Amino acid sequence: xxxxxxxxxxxxxxxxxxxxxxxxxxxxxxxxxxxxxxxxxxxxxxxxxxxxxxxxxxxxxxxxxxxxxxxxxxxxxxxxxxxxxxxxxxxxxxxxxxxxxxxxxxxxxxxxxxxxxxxxxxxxxxxxxxxxxxxxxxxxxxxxxxxxxxxxxxxxxxxxxxxxxxxxxxxxxxxxxxxxxxxxxxxxxxxxxxxxxxxxxxxxxxxxxxxxxxxxxxxxxxxxxxxxxxxxxxxxxxxxxxxxxxxxxxxxxxxxxxxxxxxxxxxxxxxxxxxxxxxxxxxxxxxxxxxxxxxxxxxxxxxxxxxxxxxxxxxxxxxxxxxxxxxxxxxxxxxxxxxxxxxxxxxxxxxxxxxxxxxxxxxxxxxxxxxxxxxxxxx
Amino acid sequence: xxxxxxxxxxxxxxxxxxxxxxxxxxxxxxxxxxxxxxxxxxxxxxxxxxxxxxxxxxxxxxxxxxxxxxxxxxxxxxxxxxxxxxxxxxxxxxxxxxxxxxxxxxxxxxxxxxxxxxxxxxxxxxxxxxxxxxxxxxxxxxxxxxxxxxxxxxxxxxxxxxxxxxxxxxxxxxxxxxxxxxxxxxxxxxxxxxxxxxxxxxxxxxxxxxxxxxxxxxxxxxxxxxxxxxxxxxxxxxxxxxxxxxxxxxxxxxxxxxxxxxxxxxxxxxxxxxxxxxxxxxxxxxxxxxxxxxxxxxxxxxxxxxxxxxxxxxxxxxxxxxxxxxxxxxxxxxxxxxxxxxxxxxxxxxxxxxxxxxxxxxxxxxxxxxxxxxxxxxx
Numbered sequence: 001x002x003x004x005x006x007x008x009x010x011x012x013x014x015x016x017x018x019x020x021x022x023x024x025x026x027x028x029x030x031x032x033x034x035x036x037x038x039x040x041x042x043x044x045x046x047x048x049x050x051x052x053x054x055x056x057x058x059x060x061x062x063x064x065x066x067x068x069x070x071x072x073x074x075x076x077x078x079x080x081x082x083x084x085x086x087x088x089x090x091x092x093x094x095x096x097x098x099x100x101x102x103x104x105x106x107x108x109x110x111x112x113x114x115x116x117x118x119x120x121x122x123x124x125x126x127x128x129x130x131x132x133x134x135x136x137x138x139x140x141x142x143x144x145x146x147x148x149x150x151x152x153x154x155x156x157x158x159x160x161x162x163x164x165x166x167x168x169x170x171x172x173x174x175x176x177x178x179x180x181x182x183x184x185x186x187x188x189x190x191x192x193x194x195x196x197x198x199x200x201x202x203x204x205x206x207x208x209x210x211x212x213x214x215x216x217x218x219x220x221x222x223x224x225x226x227x228x229x230x231x232x233x234x235x236x237x238x239x240x241x242x243x244x245x246x247x248x249x250x251x252x253x254x255x256x257x258x259x260x261x262x263x264x265x266x267x268x269x270x271x272x273x274x275x276x277x278x279x280x281x282x283x284x285x286x287x288x289x290x291x292x293x294x295x296x297x298x299x300x301x302x303x304x305x306x307x308x309x310x311x312x313x314x315x316x317x318x319x320x321x322x323x324x325x326x327x328x329x330x331x332x333x334x335x336x337x338x339x340x341x342x343x344x345x346x347x348x349x350x351x352x353x354x355x356x357x358x359x360x361x362x363x364x365x366x367x368x369x370x371x372x373x374x375x376x377x378x379x
Numbered sequence: 380x381x382x383x384x385x386x387x388x389x390x391x392x393x394x395x396x397x398x399x400x401x402x403x404x405x406x407x408x409x410x411x412x413x414x415x416x417x418x419x420x421x422x423x424x425x426x427x428x429x430x431x432x433x434x435x436x437x438x439x440x441x442x443x444x445x446x447x448x449x450x451x452x453x454x455x456x457x458x459x460x461x462x463x464x465x466x467x468x469x470x471x472x473x474x475x476x477x478x479x480x481x482x483x484x485x486x487x488x489x490x491x492x493x494x495x496x497x498x499x500x501x502x503x504x505x506x507x508x509x510x511x512x513x514x515x516x517x518x519x520x521x522x523x524x525x526x527x528x529x530x531x532x533x534x535x536x537x538x539x540x541x542x543x544x545x546x547x548x549x550x551x552x553x554x555x556x557x558x559x560x561x562x563x564x565x566x567x568x569x570x571x572x573x574x575x576x577x578x579x580x581x582x583x584x585x586x587x588x589x590x591x592x593x594x595x596x597x598x599x600x601x602x603x604x605x606x607x608x609x610x611x612x613x614x615x616x617x618x619x620x621x622x623x624x625x626x627x628x629x630x631x632x633x634x635x636x637x638x639x640x641x642x643x644x645x646x647x648x649x650x651x652x653x654x655x656x657x658x659x660x661x662x663x664x665x666x667x668x669x670x671x672x673x674x675x676x677x678x679x680x681x682x683x684x685x686x687x688x689x690x691x692x693x694x695x696x697x698x699x700x701x702x703x704x705x706x707x708x709x710x711x712x713x714x715x716x717x718x719x720x721x722x723x724x725x726x727x728x729x730x731x732x733x734x735x736x737x738x739x740x741x742x743x744x745x746x747x748x749x750x751x752x753x754x755x756x757x758x
Binding site for chain 1: 522758
């Protein structure tokens with residue numbers, strides 16, 4: 001393939017700044033080393049072997065996935081140690097067994113005796129065994145048993161009595177996305193750690209080995225001061241970062257790896273609007289900065305070098321149209337970019353924006369596209 | 380392929396109720412016949428030949444597209460009369476010419492002299508001609524020239540002088556999605572009609588033929604009382620409808636064609652929460668009912684027969700987790716659905732939800748999946 005430049009791409013296109021990504025990975029590696037834990041990167045954000053290869057400690061993993069489609073894809077690329085970090089649904093067990101049959105050590109999670117019974121029944125009828133972690137709720141945001149729930153130990157015992165391997169416990173402090181200061185993130189990291197270590201100690205007191213004690217979210221992973229008692233950390237969005245993470249002060253705007261390349265297609269000058277060919281299909285409907293102190297609309301507009309331009313944001317979006325305007329809404333003196341001008345728009349949230357594209361256009365220096373990395377979506 | 384039933388599908392999966400779709404198509408056909416116009420269905424919602432085949436008046440079209448990827452796909456399936464209804468960006472002209480080279484009559488739109496100059500320059504250097512419609516703004520929501528703008532006639536004259544064919548004018552009353560009553564939608568339909576007819580008359584008074592006068596949005600298309608002076612209507616979401624359209628009273632909940640099949644994976648009983656394996660990746664981040672009188676969260680939960688259940692909605696969503704609860708937030712007496720129970724969730728907005736899936740699972744009677752129809756996303 002002949003090398004292209006940004007200027008030659010048909011828009012919208014998803015751009016990945018490789019130098020920024022390498023910096024973000026180095027930052028996480030340094031933190032993981034300092035914390036003295038195993039890193040089990042979450043691949044739900046990137047869904048791409050070229051990216052995940054750069055995150056893993058060995059070619060076989062470990063990794064964390066959010067769908068069995070991710071497990072299929074990475075297993076086909078040689079990854080064997082995979083944690084599926086969503087409570088298992090009965091209709092996915094045939095798929096799980098197919099993955100096991102290909103040599104994948106796939107760990108499942110659950111948080112109820114109902115699911116534990118379904119798993120042991122299926123194990124009995126198929127002669128299979130499932131590796132299980134029990135999900136613990138460290139912040140009340142979603143799934144998991146309370147660290148001091150009676151059922152935690154009951155489920156652990158029930159599974160072990162049925163011949164299943166209770167590998168350990170896991171939690172995800174998703175509430176860290178709602179923190180309003182680095183101090184609050186640090187406190188959340190300690191809350192996450194304390195909860196999961198307490199759960200692990202209860203299982204051990206009841207006679208279970210509980211070798212794995214797993215935590216993770218990008219904010220808590222990056223700001224945890226110490227993780228005593230924790231064995232592994234999961235995080236995914238750090239590899240790209242986004243405006244939500246910048247709003248949390250977890251990263252700077254200049255650490256954001258993904259941008260949507262878009263082109264000016266018209267104007268409504270009396271409103272101070274510039275119309276772009278990137279709407280919510282190109283940016284996703286995610287409005288994650290809406291509840292933050294600085295609302296970035298559907299994205300922050302940068303020039304081709306990736307530098308924010310004159311406080312321009314996407315103030316609105318239709319399916320294939322973005323409405324760009326100055327944050328202060330000014331009409332007088334609004335920047336006029338001619339039709340055909342290209343801009344790069346930083347996304348609110350890397351995961352849903354990336355999910356809209358079949359590939360990343362990898363940006364080197366001087367606007368050069370050095371590679372196209374395939375990614376996938378769906379289940 | 381052996382026939383499957385809903386109960387055998389791995390979740391999440393996108394279900395298409397074929398009988399409902401046929402009803403919705405029949406309703407639009409009847410309205411189009413009554414209005415006495417040509418129907419140019421917008422395929423941006425369905426992006427699927429099996430669906431579009433049922434919408435078109437002939438195998439060659441006409442259709443409306445929102446991306447050139449759509450044009451590529453439908454052209455490969457024999458469609459030749461295509462309107463690309465987003466103002467053309469210069470970096471897409473090579474792609475446009477490739478489509479023309481395959482025999483596609485691709486009409487472009489623009490709303491500025493800047494774009495008109497770019498097109499005529501390119502026509503000059505390549506020897507090509509482009510068919511152009513001028514976009515008119517009938518409601519102030521996005522692109523287009525005001526119907527009485529001086530530039531409208533100037534651009535038309537400029538294009539014709541340069542040897543381009545000005546096929547006509549088009550507008551899209553997107554503000555109809557914000558109407559709060561059927562009466563308001565009818566008024567918006569008349570506003571859309573009057574604006575575009577006025578623009579066409581001005582071009583004709585200046586000596587241009589302006590054969591095409593094109594309007595369209597699902598609400599205005601369905602509720603227009605008469606379309607005198609209009610030659611064609613575009614609409615897309617009507618084929619599936621969704622909760623936003625039901626909230627507008629454009630359809631009933633029982634007309635909604637798409638649903639996301641999902642499975643119960645856990646509970647937080649003390650909160651009245653049921654955790655499902657469909658999060659915002661499965662539903663999309665669209666929260667279009669948030670500004671309507673009835674906020675449906677991330678979707679309205681139905682049983683496997685497609686009937687709403689006990690006022691259950693997705694009150695929250697993470698990437699692969701949905702949080703289902705009663706709309707009134709009750710904990711006492713909350714419905715307990717065992718782990719493994721399947722539900723079907725109606726989406727806020729058909730376009731972004733469908734975009735998350737590579738295919739539709741077509742539902743017949745008795746929970747039977749009669750076909751899998753491929754669809755695509757991206758640019």
